[in-house]
Amino acid sequence: MTGLRYVYAVCRPFGAALQSQLTGVAGDPPRTLRHRGLVAVVSHVPEADFTEESLKERLEDLDWLAATARAHQQVIDALTAVTTPLPLRMATVFRDDSGVRVMMEEREGDFLRTLDRLDGRVEWGVKVYVEESAGQDGRGGREPAGKPASGREYLLRRRARTRAGEELWQRAEEFAGRLHGTLADRADDARLHAPQNPALSGATGRNVLNAAYLVRRDLSEEFVELVDRTKDDVPGIRVELTGPWAAYSFAGENPEEGAA
Template sequence: MDAVVYVYAVVAATAPLGERLGELRGVAGAPVTLLPEADGDHEVSGALAFVTSDVPREDFDESALARRFEDLAWLERVARAHHEVVRALAARTTVLPLRMATVYEDGARAGRALAKAHDPFARRLSLLRAHAEYGVKLSLPPTPPGTDDRGLEADDREGTAGDDGEARAAGTGGPGKAYLRRRQAQHRARETVRVQARRAAAALDAAAARHAAERVRHAPQHSPLSGPYENVLNDSYLVADTRAEDFRAAVSEVGAAFPAVRVEVTGPWAPYSFAMPPEAEEEPA
């Protein structure tokens, strides 16, 4: 098979880890192996390794990837396989995940690129040791309770149909003014939720910072999987394993203090958000 080298992550090069990867399959069903960094044609002893698979060139060279990135089904398969390899690694060792579809022409070039970026990778692996990533999301409900637009429209139709005279007689101003009052109440209720969300966000920042080593702020998620809730805060935290329970408890406590909004904590995950590009990486294929 004419192949290129697909890279999943950086790890410390150890023989036991290489042996445990023997049964693992990655992208395109290919075996997963360790590729040590190399100085010229010679391996660097006691150093780092790329976790790699040999994948078909026809699917992963530069021109093929340009086409494949338009194929959502293919992207999903590759992303799932990539994630499963990283997840399996994270259960065994400290792992520095790399971007999906990081590909090199051959093992020699990959080994030289790893050696060239040794120092930043080694520093980052040291910082990630005995840590995991946790996600914290803050979301708003679709509408405050009791102010659903459909209910307002239904009430207006009923008032217009039969109660217009009675409403005016009672001094309510008719269905038009009743509608406006309800819309104003709805606006006030929504603003109350947003004020609570701002306070909850500040409380989350303070609570999580007491237990986390680093934070990365992501753009809010807009996905059908989130349902009717509006995500307004989507952060990732790097948390030491020894602080994980305290971190979860602190975030949950903030969620309980602000019941008008939804606070979620997820993880532990491999530290995708805290991987960094090498400072001097040879361009992949």
């Protein structure tokens, strides 16, 4: 099959087979391409969709972008089940197999060092949200029913809502700080990401903690149980756990580098 080579991840050689029905971007099954001590997981994609110019247009097509992201993630998830992948950015493409091998050779030292650091580890994501629901006073109680009898009562209610919201936000920040410290102590590494924009994420509530943790596979069950024990600690606060993922947040050689 002709076309460009789409690269999902780099990893060490592994013996387990990928799922037989697994398809990648543009419907092409992924395969491995070995070069010395590294393996790139690649598939063929049509050049018409992945040249620099066509990508600019394609990235404006939200349906195409979502489908490509899902296919990319499916391959990374399948790899995570059998080995420790170093995921590359979505839409990383090369002209042919030779271009992929040149890339692996040029970055071999960085790839091997990072794979050593990530070996046997996965990423867990933890988010904390403030759920300041309408009609709540911030402590789990209800506001007085009915319309205020006077302007003074209206102002008192409004002041109480503001004060309760500030207190809940402060409790949420303190809770998130304690939780992050506890989880970071149980992880090999941790990253604090910027709070999510609810308009983009679709999540309800205000995000006060958006963190990723690098955890050994054999300690993941203990890590999950630790998060679960905190979920009902503070009324009005929601804790969400996601994973296990490939270690996207820790794939860079330097802590600030992020994904490869």
